[in-house]
Amino acid sequence: ESRRKLHTAAHLALRSTQDVFGRMKALAADISDDAESVRVAAELETGIDPYAVCEVDRRMRSFVLRDSPVRATKAKSIDAAENEFGDLLRVSDRYSFKGKVRIVVIDGIDANPCSGLHAPSSNIGPYVMIPRAKASSRTIDVDIVLSGAWMYWFGEGACSPRFIQE
Numbered sequence: 001e002s003r004r005k006l007h008t009a010a011h012l013a014l015r016s017t018q019d020v021f022g023r024m025k026a027l028a029a030d031i032s033d034d035a036e037s038v039r040v041a042a043e044l045e046t047g048i049d050p051y052a053v054c055e056v057d058r059r060m061r062s063f064v065l066r067d068s069p070v071r072a073t074k075a076k077s078i079d080a081a082e083n084e085f086g087d088l089l090r091v092s093d094r095y096s097f098k099g100k101v102r103i104v105v106i107d108g109i110d111a112n113p114c115s116g117l118h119a120p121s122s123n124i125g126p127y128v129m130i131p132r133a134k135a136s137s138r139t140i141d142v143d144i145v146l147s148g149a150w151m152y153w154f155g156e157g158a159c160s161p162r163f164i165q166e
Contacts, residue, residue, distance in 0.1 A: 006031045126146070126150045
């Protein structure tokens with residue numbers, strides 16, 4: 001179950017990153033072997049304000065608390081998926097698609113070609129977003145760890161002074 005939640009967390013974090021920063025290139029969405037965390041990294045087209053990383057965390061948390069259903073559907077093609085899902089569809093340029101495509105939809109939040117297993121809703125439960133390193137001018141790189149309780153409310157994690165300070 002934690003692997004499914006972490007996989008869903010990766011979708012939520014990448015969507016949150018795209019919503020905050022605009023166009024981006026996903027670099028990593030890697031679940032640890034022990035299924036304790038997921039690393040999410042993206043290269044951005046625009047410069048990064050370290051405080052904006054806090055906004056990624058806030059946005060992701062709002063998606064978790066929204067408790068939107070997660071479902072898989074099929075599209076006849078990636079073009080058909082673009083027509084159906086519009087701006088919700090995120091497609092990585094690392095892959096090419098031909099014919100039918102499985103799309104994982106987090107209702108009202110995200111749609112993405114994906115073959116993995118996911119949590120039944122965006123409510124993956126409490127998590128902590130931990131920066132792996134200080135954000136570079138164009139890269140965000142964080143670990144997301146599921147936790148038993150909300151440990152902070154935008155004052156720690158990605159928003160901690162040790163991460164934001166120059």
